[in-house]
Amino acid sequence: MDIAGWILVIVLFAVGMAGAIFPILPGVLAIYAAFFVYGFFISFAPFGWVFWTLQTLILAALIIADYAVNAWGVKRYGGSRESVVGSTVGVIIGPFVIPGVGLILGPFLGAMLGELLARSDLNKSLKVGFGSVVGLFTSTVVKIVLQAVMIILFVIWVV
Incomplete structure (x- = not known):
């Protein structure tokens, strides 16, 4: 059971990190699920309230940041709600x-297109489009770093 548990944990970590780049994958939720897989297959003993509090705070920050950072990129470049x-x-x-x-x-x-629907000119719309890409890349970097922190904390607690 230990080997199967570790294989599933590693697969979930890999899916989670890939999810930082490919939004169709569950990302941070896969990493969070890996902690439960470890607990069910091996043991919940290493995890106390500090571990769960830190991991849940990072999870919440990532979910909020995923949308907020993208919106920030669009807004920073003058985008509207539509954009x-x-x-x-x-x-x-x-x-x-x-x-x-x-x-x-x-x-x-x-x-x-959202900015064009808000009746902005083409130059502003292009600028806002660029802002969305800046927000996407910033969000991706934040996700990679925080998800790596989640995995590192897991390793520290387990070892």
């Missing part, structure tokens, strides 16, 4: 509609 919505929709459907580059083009085009 924030367009960017979010673009992040979700971009990789499916435009495989390969949809992860970057989706939020860009979504924010740009």
Whole structure:
């Protein structure tokens, strides 16, 4: 059972880290689930309230930051509410509609179209689209760092 547990934990960690880059994957939730898999297959004994509090705070911060940082990127470049919505929709459907580059083009085009719907000119719309890509990359870096911290904390608690 220990080997199966460790395999599942490692797979969930890998899916979680991949989810920082590919929004279709569960990301931070996969990493959080790995802690429960470890507990059910091996033991919950190493985890106390401090571990669960830290991990849950990081989980909440990541979920909030995922949307807030993207919106910040759009807003920082003068985007409207419509461009924030367009960017979010673009992040979700971009990789499916435009495989390969949809992860970057989706939020860009979504924010740009949203800004055009808000009756902005083409230059401002392009600027806002660029802001959505800045927000996406910033959000990705934040997710990678915080998810790595979650895994490191797990290793510290288990070892």
